Amino acid sequence: MAKILMINPVIREESAPQNIPYGLTLLAGIALEKGHQVQFYDENAWRKGDKVIAEVCKADDWDVIAIGGLTTTYGSIKKILRIVKEVSPKSFIIAGGGIITSMPKEIMAWLKDIDLGIIGEAFVTWPEVLAKIDDKDFDFSKTLGVCYRDKEGNPILTNVRPNIKDLDVLPYPAWDLLPLEIYFKNSQNLLSEAAFMAKRRIDVMGSLGCSLICKFCWHLGTTGDMLVEENEAGIKDVRFTYGRNIRYFSPRYIVDMVKILVKKYNVDHAYFVDENFMTMDVASGRTWLKELSDLWIKEGLQPTSRRDGVPDDQNKGGVFWSGTSHASLAQKETLDKMYQAGCSSLVYGIESFDPVILKNLGKGVTQKHNLEAPRICMESGIIPVPNIMIGFPQETFFSIRTTIECMIKLGIHAKPHFATPYPGSEWYYTYKDSILEQYNGDLEAFIEDLGDASKITAVISHNFSPAQLLGLQMIVMQRNLRLLDQTEKQWAAANALMKPLAVPKGSFHMVNKKIQAPIEEASRAL
Amino acid sequence: MGVDMAEELLKGNFKVKNPVKVEKQAKSEPVHEQLRKRALASLGGSMVYMERKNLTWDGEKG
Structure with missing residues (x-):
């Protein structure tokens, strides 16, 4: 069997390691189940640098070195692959995840050391690729869901790999391969009192994807949204659609997983990295979250503070949890159940309170939803975390004012994110020409610049410049309507003369229709 | 730093040929970098x- 080295790149270099690599450890779990020889190096946790990465690459004769992550790991992956190729030139290099799925042709062109890209969902493709490598068969032209190189080194995409039908067939992530104590040191966060007290927090996943079509978001094939089709030049490339294959793990799968995490690692907080709990709950006919909450309590995971009806700072045991919600889909009855079971906070992507912006966002919410949802959530006992964003294409002084007024009304303090066109999102394809213009034609520089949207990269606002947006961010953070009024007065005349940085355009890569990508017809073991 | 700690850098289901050794100074970032x-x-x-x-x-030359 092939010897496989999996490397987790650095995510958010500016902050301490706290994002546990879920996808990569899940794939490690699959490889282990198939009997492969697997080693895992977590550079995100260790942060040991180039010299140690080189030592890791020399630790054995690796048949395969696999790496992957979100687009924001591009810089780290680029650096690691340079070392990998120098130290272990014979290894077959595989890359996967959002970084390559969103733009396979570009990534394979920039990172020439990648031998094979796994595009979209890897649960079936990854073991299939490893089996072929075991057989010394490196012809991937018939393998679904990959980007291989032809004899000249050109990247060639194969057809899309169908999503698996049943997520419960997946093994649990191979957490044993991670230096979890490093992550546990950074367990505490400020999203709720319970999270503030967390000592052994771990990331878990209850579902994949989301039913909504927010223009800033991306799913990259994990939710039936990706096609591979020929472009105008007759070359196959990825296209993203409004198609949605909604899938969630059963409450039994999730609760059993958390029980194992308690038994093995004594975790006290489970952070669900799901895109949106509530769309899954709707898809289940409003049963999923209630069943999950009931089972959480029945299996003894409920925090004692919730059981005894005392403040959380008097908690003596059990597992708190947190996740993501949605302003128009959350229901009081469900939130009450979730609170009882130990849910401590829910992120609400409020984004804006302006009706025009919300209408154009594809999120399915109105200003009324955004005003009511945080209050209803707070009344249940769960702390809402209402995310705010500025710099939308339609952003105006009026929309900023509306958002500040609503923030004051609801008691929200936020330093807003900047609207960012991440690869794979509708915004990215709509504004790709504008992005290129802002980066002097250097798309790779834009990708390397991407972070967590707390800084400006490419502007997609039709009305505001980077300097204006930076100022507006501070004004929103201070909720200072006086400064906003003065700024608007000063800029009114200048705005009429300004040429927008961002101009929308259609793109081959974005199909604004509900075209469903394939999903397997029946559940089957991997 | 001993080999035991170094071996934990790589985790897997078999013993690698060359366990990774890390020099002590690589254990954590220098104070000035942390700061x-x-x-x-x-x-x-x-x-x-x-x-x-x-x-x-x-500085000004000359």
């Missing part, structure tokens, strides 16, 4: 930071 990161993340008001190295100006 730099924390300071840059806290900039604001009187919290300012000046680079210890990488200055673009090296």
Whole structure:
């Protein structure tokens, strides 16, 4: 069997390691189940640098070195692959995840050391690729869901790999391969009192994807949204659609997983990295979250503070949890159940309170939803975390004012994110020409610049410049309507003369229709 | 740092040929680097930071 080295790149270099690599450890779990020889190096946790990465690459004769992550790991992956190729030139290099799925042709062109890209969902493709490598068969032209190189080194995409039908067939992530104590040191966060007290927090996943079509978001094939089709030049490339294959793990799968995490690692907080709990709950006919909450309590995971009806700072045991919600889909009855079971906070992507912006966002919410949802959530006992964003294409002084007024009304303090066109999102394809213009034609520089949207990269606002947006961010953070009024007065005349940085355009890569990508017809073991 | 700690850098289901050895100084970042990161993340008001190295100006010549 092939010897496989999996490397987790650095995510958010500016902050301490706290994002546990879920996808990569899940794939490690699959490889282990198939009997492969697997080693895992977590550079995100260790942060040991180039010299140690080189030592890791020399630790054995690796048949395969696999790496992957979100687009924001591009810089780290680029650096690691340079070392990998120098130290272990014979290894077959595989890359996967959002970084390559969103733009396979570009990534394979920039990172020439990648031998094979796994595009979209890897649960079936990854073991299939490893089996072929075991057989010394490196012809991937018939393998679904990959980007291989032809004899000249050109990247060639194969057809899309169908999503698996049943997520419960997946093994649990191979957490044993991670230096979890490093992550546990950074367990505490400020999203709720319970999270503030967390000592052994771990990331878990209850579902994949989301039913909504927010223009800033991306799913990259994990939710039936990706096609591979020929472009105008007759070359196959990825296209993203409004198609949605909604899938969630059963409450039994999730609760059993958390029980194992308690038994093995004594975790006290489970952070669900799901895109949106509530769309899954709707898809289940409003049963999923209630069943999950009931089972959480029945299996003894409920925090004692919730059981005894005392403040959380008097908690003596059990597992708190947190996740993501949605302003128009959350229901009081469900939130009450979730609170009882130990849910401590829910992120609400409020984004804006302006009706025009919300209408154009594809999120399915109105200003009324955004005003009511945080209050209803707070009344249940769960702390809402209402995310705010500025710099939308339609952003105006009026929309900023509306958002500040609503923030004051609801008691929200936020330093807003900047609207960012991440690869794979509708915004990215709509504004790709504008992005290129802002980066002097250097798309790779834009990708390397991407972070967590707390800084400006490419502007997609039709009305505001980077300097204006930076100022507006501070004004929103201070909720200072006086400064906003003065700024608007000063800029009114200048705005009429300004040429927008961002101009929308259609793109081959974005199909604004509900075209469903394939999903397997029946559940089957991997 | 001993080999035991170094071996934990790589985790898997078999013993590798060359266990990874890490020099002691690689264990954690130097204090000035730790300070730099924390300071840059806290900039604001009187919290300012000046680079210890990488200055673009090296003084008037001559």
